[in-house]
Amino acid sequence: MRLQITHETLYSLTHAARRTVQYLRLTPRADRCQRVESWSIGGPERLRPWTDGYGNVVHVATETDAHDSIAIRVEGVVSTRDTAGVLPLDDGLPPDMFLRATPLTLASEAIAGFARRFAEERARKGDIAALHAMMAAQADAIAFEAGHTTAATPAAAAFDKGRGVCQDHTHIFIAACRVIGLPCRYVSGYLAAGQGDVATHAWAEAFVADLGWVSFDVANRQSATDAYVRLAVGPDYRAVAPVIGVRTGGGGEEIAVTVQVRQVQ
Amino acid sequence: MKPPVFFDEMHSGGGVRPAYERYAAWLHSVPQEILQERHDRANSLFRTVGITFNVYGEEGGVERLIPFDIVPRILSAEEWEIVETGVIQRVEALNAFIADVYNDQEILRSGVIPPELVLTNDAFRPEMLGLKVPRSVYAHVSGVDIVRIDAETFYVLEDNARTPSGVSYMLENRQAMMRLFPDLFGAHSVAPVSHYPELLQDTLRAVAPRGVDDPTVVLLTPGQFNSAYFEHAFLAQEMGIELVEGQDLFVDDGEVFMRTTRGPKRVHVIYRRIDDDFLDPLTFRGDSTIGVPGLMAACRLGRVTVCNAIGSGIADDKAIYAYMPEIIRFYLGREPILKNVPTYTLRKPDDLAYALAHLPELVVKEVHGSGGYGMLVGPAATAAEIEAFRAKILAHPEGFIAQPTLALSTCPTFVDQGIAPRHVDLRPFVLSGQTTRVVPGGLTRVAMRKGSLVVNSSQGGGTKDTWVLEKPNARARR
Known part of the structure; x- marks a missing residue:
């Protein structure tokens, strides 16, 4: 199956935050049952990919300028294979x-x-x-x-x-x-x-x-x-949380998430 | 029952042992008042310096002066050689073991160690799997606790590969002794220990990320309420590096920076005195406010070296301890120089049955405990204490190990009644960077209570200066 995925997460803060550091586990694994055809991840000011001990691709995202929202957008196409679970x-x-x-x-x-x-x-x-x-x-x-x-x-x-x-x-x-x-x-x-x-x-x-x-x-x-x-x-x-972070300042937050997973030809 | 006979460091075999010849002659000639006066001066010296120790389990974390004893523990050059080669061998094996369990796991696949003992161990950190650290060194600073039972036999009681403390006492004790007894240092050729901070700094610089020629090294402390804060401040000052808390550091784009008055400064090596659990709230305990969010990323990207490495604790786990002789043979192909105390692992039914039948003669420890807390010393315990401990063991046998009570050597010690023998151990501090080294000596801990075998400072233990006598001409050669 070829699946096109769009996943957006928007954090709206009640006050401006001074710093945010996040780990994003939002990149499909390179496993036997799936192949990543294309994938992009964007939003935060600085993004640096690394691999954790479980073999997951993680991005460390840092915002160092004052910000009152953080938008994270990932999209791409993954082809999957049924391995009977x-x-x-x-x-x-x-x-x-x-x-x-x-x-x-x-x-x-x-x-x-x-x-x-x-x-x-x-x-x-x-x-x-x-x-x-x-x-x-x-x-x-x-x-x-x-x-x-x-x-x-x-x-x-x-x-x-x-x-x-x-x-x-x-x-x-x-x-x-x-x-x-x-x-x-x-x-x-x-x-x-x-x-x-x-x-x-x-x-x-x-x-x-x-x-x-x-x-x-x-x-x-x-x-x-x-x-x-x-x-x-x-x-x-x-x-494995898709997004986990620590923020300095920023007060409360509202999170809006939209995910679309569509089968494509 | 005949009282047990203990090996005494100064008098054994019917006379004064060679390393103590000069010292014993002096000690036997010096009036009691002089000793009392030096003892008092030592106390006031330490109060001025401010070395105190937070005692857990006491109201409000009472700060207490660790008793310092003015009688040194003296080792001959030959005795030291056994200890030195033994602890270096041991730490080299420990580092090879840690590197293996986080990479190829050959020791588990070969069946030398039951895999579940490592893989299901809380001290094992999957977060470190597959990471190559500089020079394959994980335990950069190790404290190996050694006891002696006779002239030739040294046992390793436990390994400390996480954040061993106490080295500041080794250094301060020596300084105090040199001020109190300058003549004795004139009469003895005592190997120096004062270069320890220099060696430590060398070690930390040697494991900087690849390509960094002039690394910035910092010491990360939990803060002034930590029981070892004095030592953190002391070592940072001696090495001329910044003493920082978590809030002084931050991660940006996968690199670690320190806030300074002149703006952010890149940090390459962190000598951390914070437990794994608190280092990165995004990876370990989320409620930690003393760590650095993002540190795990910087560490796995190879942009910063954390010393000791995260996950080093797997090597000093008391359940792993029982396998140390095998670990040394497996990685080094040599016989262990220092002995391991026979250890009953109470997760094994046979060992459990034996231990329960012999509690009054055994020492029982919690697998994950340290500092002498949660420990049963069978021969010194009351029947009620033994029964209470039996219930604890039965509820959770895999949480305990048991060992025979060792006849720890004694060393003459200045107490209220004058000079009397008290039990001692020895913790040399082993540094692993480009090579594995140890300064001659270490921290001698002494159980100040008569007959007590528990030397931990949290349990009322004191410390002594440790003298390693140099071979004649050693100084000329250096």
Whole structure:
């Protein structure tokens, strides 16, 4: 599938800020399932690309003159391939390091209780069956509903609320995988024909021995297809956030995001 | 039970040991009042200098003077040679290990170390994966804690590869001793330590980003409320470099700058005394206000060198410690010069069972603890303390290691009752840049309480000057 993507983020500040430093993880990864045909990123005064420890392309953006808004615009074309939701282990990232909990993916007693039901399934029917069963059960238990959680909501809190967005689903799934002993990581990206007002999408990838990284999009109850574009991988949202920044001054902010993912010939 | 016999640095084997011959003769002839007077003068000297230490767990972070003992710990040139070659070997292996775990991970693939021990370790920083750092050095400053149990046997108790502190005491202790006992320095050929700041600066300059001939080096401190702030200020001053806090630095276009009265100045090497977690709020803890937003980018772009490198802590993790002899053999192909204390890793069921059955004779430490906090010294603990600790271990066995209680050597120490033996350890400071070097000596820590084996300053330990005697003619040759 050839996907044309336009993604704009506009931060409007209530006062002028003196300095802003941001990391932008807004460049598709060079992975087996996708090829970047063209890509551009612009907006901030100075942009410098670097690669983080997870192999994600990051731009460090700095604004040093007074500014009351920051606009970030990325656009390009990515051609994708359907890999049946499986990526081989060829990205140099040792799976076991994704067994570590982060503040956002710590399993609470409630999550552990939920996940343990699938440990037995794993022993009986194997990893893939257990993971799919867990995805279905989680999608039933946690309603996809915006407005109840934020970017800083940990898995445990979203699980208790019983509601959340793709980010919460992914964190809960990662926490649950750890309970049953499977490394699992967070993927941020785009989804053609994504649900509702979801700006950018998120899903999980669990590591299955002898197979590779298998994707689980709990919010959509499916594994990734060629409608998915991968931006960044990491242990949780915070490590892969499309934009994370620190500002000096500036007061409050309003964020307006528009994303278009269109299939093109 | 017979009380254990400890090796004494000054008197062992029925007489005075050779390194102490002259000193012992002096000590036995000097009146008690003179010692008391020098002891008092030492205290007032340190008050004037302002070396104090924040003791955690005390109300309001009480600033306290670390007790200084006027009796030096003396090592002969031959004894020092063992320690020196041993710690250099160890730190070279540590650096090779850190470089490997963040790049090829050969030691994990070879099965020498269980991969999960590194990969699931909180001290392992995936943020560093695949980054080549200048000269492949990660731990530029290491403190290796050594104890001795007899004339020949030195054990490494732990490695400190993050931000080891205490070197200012090594330097200040020597200055104080030279003022208090000038005659003794006339009678002994004590190897100097005062060039440490110069060597440290050499080391930091040697790891500047490629292509930078005259690097700007700064010392990054968390600020004056940090327990080691005195040392940060002291070292910056001695090296003639800027002492900065996070807010004095900023990242622009992937480079680090320092604010100065004459405008921004590019920074190439940061000797940081801030933990990884607080260095870059965009990468690590978002609530850190003492770091530099964007530092990780500058670091990975190779525009700045952070010393010690982010993620060096994987090398001094107490669970990794148990594998140090293997690590030395794996990277250097040599036998370890210094011994490792036999270590029970309580995540292993057999080790856990053994430890639980032998708590009264073991020292149990938290894997991620430091400074002597959260530690059980079995032989010195009450039955109630042991039971409380047993519960802690059972709740979280993978968080602990256990070691036999070592018979730490003693050194004569000036206490209220006069001169009496007290247990000591030794922390030499190892510098790795172009080469790996160590100044002769280090920080000798002494447990001031009779019988105590805990030398940490946070637990009431004191310090001594450490003398390494030079071989005859050493001075002429230099």
